[in-house]
Amino acid sequence: MDAIELSIFSSRIESICDEMGAVLQRAAFSPNIKDRLDFSCAIFDAQGQLCAQAAHIPVHLGSMAYAMQDIVEQVDWQPGDMLALNDPYLGGTHLPDVTLVCPVYMNGRRVGFVANRAHHADIGAESPGSMPLATHLDEEGLVISPTKIMRGNQVSAEFEQIKQALRHTIESTGDFNAQISANQRGAQRLLSVVEDMGAEKYERALTHLNEYGDRLMLQLLQRIPVGVYHFEDVMDDDGLGAKDIKIKLSLTINNSEVIANFAGTTSQVAGNINCPLSVVAAAVYYVFRCLMPVNTPACFGVYRRIKIIAEHGSLINAIKPAAVAAGNVETSTRLVDVVIGALAQAVPEELPAASHGSMNNVAMGAKTEGVSWNYYETIGGGMGGGALFDGLSAVQTHMTNTLNTPIESLEMHYPLRVKRYQVRSGSGGEGKTKGGDGLIREIEFLKPAHITLLTERRRHKPWGVLGGQAGKCGENWLNETRLAAKVSVDVSVGDCLAIKTPGGGGYGV
Structure with missing residues (x-):
């Protein structure tokens, strides 16, 4: 596949994500989705590796890219399925962000997945807005482990139970239906691409895309001076008495990989600024992606040379049932500051x-x-x-x-x-x-x-x-x-x- 064909292919599957986003925005009921655009859409291959994404929410997309393979391996997929989840410890970020995943089949062969993640202002917490000052995950709302809300294109009983558990049923149902519609449109469009190209050629194109993304990452690593760069910053507080909560990073750069080691970061806290490792991945991926060319494809190959290490039980790799509502929104932003602070020592003109x-x-x-x-x-x-x-x-x-x-x-x-x-x-x-x-x-x-x-x-x-x-x-x-x-x-x-x-x-x- 030459450079022009690869560019057209990349743009073609990325445009599917854009169309999914347009459907989701226009069909949603809540201002949070239709006005603020608090959602993201992406395409994955049959194994759950990222293929394309729209320019939506970095913390959504990076975390989905990190966790999707594990989600795919957990489920017995069938045509017409639609999976919902928000459990931060099973592929989610925090409870208001609900992810819907849909497999795409051609002639009985699974060729990929489409997925979207949208923020629900009501996910069943006692506190309005479902962003409480919580100490336990269950206090933050309804925890949805990977659950099939559709089977064979039919709504499941589990989906009805989820909707009934929420306070604002009409608005929540409208937003869920918008997410379903976005995935259905994405599945139709992806299937048409695969049918047009043929499954084998489509999979070869994805291999070429990942190889290209990997080459761009290697070029970036060769531009950054080899070394180990240290930086630390603090969170103000957790809302429950802990203050100056440290996030510490040792960032190793060599010609072939990145190792982001967060050893020394504070242990998980009582408040809800803890986060799962998928949120850490989103922050690290984001900063390196910002240093790459504008035309870099959003695919698995771009990120596979990045290794992340964080102690289990720390603020940024919390143990269930630690509360995490603010980890996705506040700790993620501090993680970006820490990664930028480390890289600024190596390439200050670029950060x-x-x-x-x-x-x-x-x-x-x-x-x-x-x-x-x-x-x-x-x-x-x-x-x-x-x-x-x-x-x-x-x-x-x-x-x-x-x-x-x-x-x-x-x-x-x-x-x-x-x-x-x-x-x-x-x-x-x-x-x-x-x-x-x-x-x-x-x-x-x-x-x-x-x-x-x-x-x-x-x-x-x-x-x-x-x-x-x-x-x-x-x-x-x-x-x-x-x-x-x-x-x-x-x-x-x-x-x-x-x-x-x-x-x-x-x-x-």
């Missing part, structure tokens, strides 16, 4: 300063006067400055690239009013190139509610590099009272919640 370092999670809802509502979103901040550019302001960075919930949508769906939404001027670090500024989002409550905040960089600033200044820490306020980084509180009518997100670090002097 930026720390970005705002938090997804600034806001979960809220209530049941009043017979009306139940449930809302979740992440809020952007400042991007770190780089050698050739100022950091962008008011954006999501690294492990998520979701959009904000538009004010019109938020106020239409929920008893909320957005009083202020603006760039937080001056929050980015100074330097030869500046860090981007964060955001201020202030929300007034029109009905009583319960809110949970899971945020970071409220005590430790996003660092600069090569003499650049750090960005400002974030702040959380309820009326005139400053809130902790991770907190769960009740609010009354007329109360105002203000989230001031961190800026990015500056680069150089």
Whole structure:
């Protein structure tokens, strides 16, 4: 297969993921999926190795790439099956992220899988938004071990049980149906590609694609000076008393592989900032992928030279049933900072300063006067400055690239009013190139509610590099009272919640 044929093939299967995403967005019921685009779509080969993905959520996709082979091996697959799972210890990330996997068959032969992962604001936790300050996995909602929700293209009894366990059945059912539809469309499109090429030629093309991805990874490794690079950073807290929780990395680079050894990282904690190893893989894969050419295919071959080591029972390789809701969103962002910090010692001209370092999670809802509502979103901040550019302001960075919930949508769906939404001027670090500024989002409550905040960089600033200044820490306020980084509180009518997100670090002097 020559370079042109390979490029066309890669684009062809990647476009299937894009189409799956379009179906999922347009069919979904919740603002979290249809407006914020908190979902991801991918294609895998018959063994569960990544073939293609859309440019969706890095923490979703990297973790799926890492865990999918184990999922495939666990299940007796049949045509017409659809599998659902969210168990972080069996291939998921955290409970709100529900993954649906569908095998694709041609003439009785399995030729691949299509999958999508979408964030459900209601996954059955007691706390609205299903992002509680929990100490145990079961407190975070419904745990779905790999379960067939469809068999032979027919809805299973298990699927009905899952839907009935959720608080917002209509919205949840709509989002699940959108995920099913996205996979069905992806399976149709993938089958048409395989039928057009023939199964043998399709599999040979995947081999060529992985070999090409591997060559690009080798070129990157030859560009990075051989050595062992050390870096560590800390999480602010776990919300339950533990502070300055260390993530430590020794990154070994040689001409043929990467070894990311996280020995020395703090043991798992009581709060929910723990995470499974699949989230670590997502962070490491992401940083190396950012250093590769734009046309690098998103396939297994790109990542197979990366080895990850983390002690079982540590913060980043937690033991079930440790709570993990914030690990996927907050610890993942700190892992990216740590990998960037290590690599910046080797190729400082190619890595930026720390970005705002938090997804600034806001979960809220209530049941009043017979009306139940449930809302979740992440809020952007400042991007770190780089050698050739100022950091962008008011954006999501690294492990998520979701959009904000538009004010019109938020106020239409929920008893909320957005009083202020603006760039937080001056929050980015100074330097030869500046860090981007964060955001201020202030929300007034029109009905009583319960809110949970899971945020970071409220005590430790996003660092600069090569003499650049750090960005400002974030702040959380309820009326005139400053809130902790991770907190769960009740609010009354007329109360105002203000989230001031961190800026990015500056680069150089």
